[in-house]
Amino acid sequence: MTVSLAESVQNIHLRLIKRRVAVGGQSQNQQRKVRVRASSRQRSTGIIVLQVIILCAFLGGWEIGAWSGFVNTFLFSSPSDVVSILISQFRRGDLMINIQVTTYETLMGYLIGAIGGSILGLLLWFSKFVADLASPFIAALGSIPVLAVAPMLIIWFGTGFKSKVVVAAFSCIVVALVNAYQGTEKVDKDQLELFRSFRATKMQIFRKLIIPASTPWLMVSLKLNVGFALIGAIVGEFISANAGVGHMIVVAGASFEIGEVLAGVVLVMIMVLVFNLVIGFFEHLLKRRHLM
Numbered sequence: 463m464t465v466s467l468a469e470s471v472q473n474i475h476l477r478l479i480k481r482r483v484a485v486g487g488q489s490q491n492q493q494r495k496v497r498v499r500a501s502s503r504q505r506s507t508g509i510i511v512l513q514v515i516i517l518c519a520f521l522g523g524w525e526i527g528a529w530s531g532f533v534n535t536f537l538f539s540s541p542s543d544v545v546s547i548l549i550s551q552f553r554r555g556d557l558m559i560n561i562q563v564t565t566y567e568t569l570m571g572y573l574i575g576a577i578g579g580s581i582l583g584l585l586l587w588f589s590k591f592v593a594d595l596a597s598p599f600i601a602a603l604g605s606i607p608v609l610a611v612a613p614m615l616i617i618w619f620g621t622g623f624k625s626k627v628v629v630a631a632f633s634c635i636v637v638a639l640v641n642a643y644q645g646t647e648k649v650d651k652d653q654l655e656l657f658r659s660f661r662a663t664k665m666q667i668f669r670k671l672i673i674p675a676s677t678p679w680l681m682v683s684l685k686l687n688v689g690f691a692l693i694g695a696i697v698g699e700f701i702s703a704n705a706g707v708g709h710m711i712v713v714a715g716a717s718f719e720i721g722e723v724l725a726g727v728v729l730v731m732i733m734v735l736v737f738n739l740v741i742g743f744f745e746h747l748l749k750r751r752h753l754m
């Protein structure tokens with residue numbers, strides 16, 4: 463009886479030690495994660511600060527060079543001139559009209575090209591034969607520069623809003639399709655076999671495995687295609703338009719107004735940045751819902 467009691471006490475003592483070790487290990491892992499997150503935040507903050515310093519130094523040097531005459535303002539303008547042009551256009555109302563037109567064209571083309579292309583790329587998973595059959599045609603379509611096909615699309619769809627949307631959609635549909643299909647091809651084969659061993663249907667595998675596993679590829683594609691869709695809309699405005707950021711740039715370029723051209727370029731960069739921030743926000747929501 464005494465031996466069994468001693469053994470029981472010893473076992474309890476060993477269990478307590480194991481629990482302490484386990485808790486200690488978990489706390490160390492948590493501390494390590496906290497340190498990694500803190501280090502990552504510090505690194506991100508440092509990079510942002512360095513980027514701001516580089517940008518301010520570049521703009522400051524440019525402005526000083528323009529003011530001192532070292533920089534030819536006819537060829538390169540100056541930051542203060544670009545800002546004054548943007549403020550002047552904002553007061554006239556032209557700035558917001560151009561931004562609204564280009565944004566609307568970009569968003570519609572993006573929804574059709576990027577979202578539609580991603581859906582088509584995912585659906586190709588259902589048939590390897592169709593994917594292999596369409597592969598050379600998709601590659602050929604992707605090799606066509608948007609600037610080469612834009613005049614033809616404008617002839618087909620007219621000089622209005624519709625043609626700019628089609629050009630924007632054409633600019634990003636192939637990238638979206640290819641990235642989505644590659645995402646389906648990179649799915650873990652062991653997980654795929656596990657689903658099949660439980661006799662899951664193709665639609666169940668598609669919904670429960672293929673789409674979630676392809677989400678990182680889809681997000682990369684969606685981020686890339688923001689710029690492609692905007693480029694497509696602006697190229698369409700270059701060829702035929704009476705409003706939009708592309709129209710603003712081409713009119714300013716024809717009259718050698720470099721300041722206005724640079725103002726349009728600044729607007730394009732700001733629009734891409736805003737669109738990417740929106741996509742990044744949705745990506746963050748997906749991560750919080752454990753879909754990625």
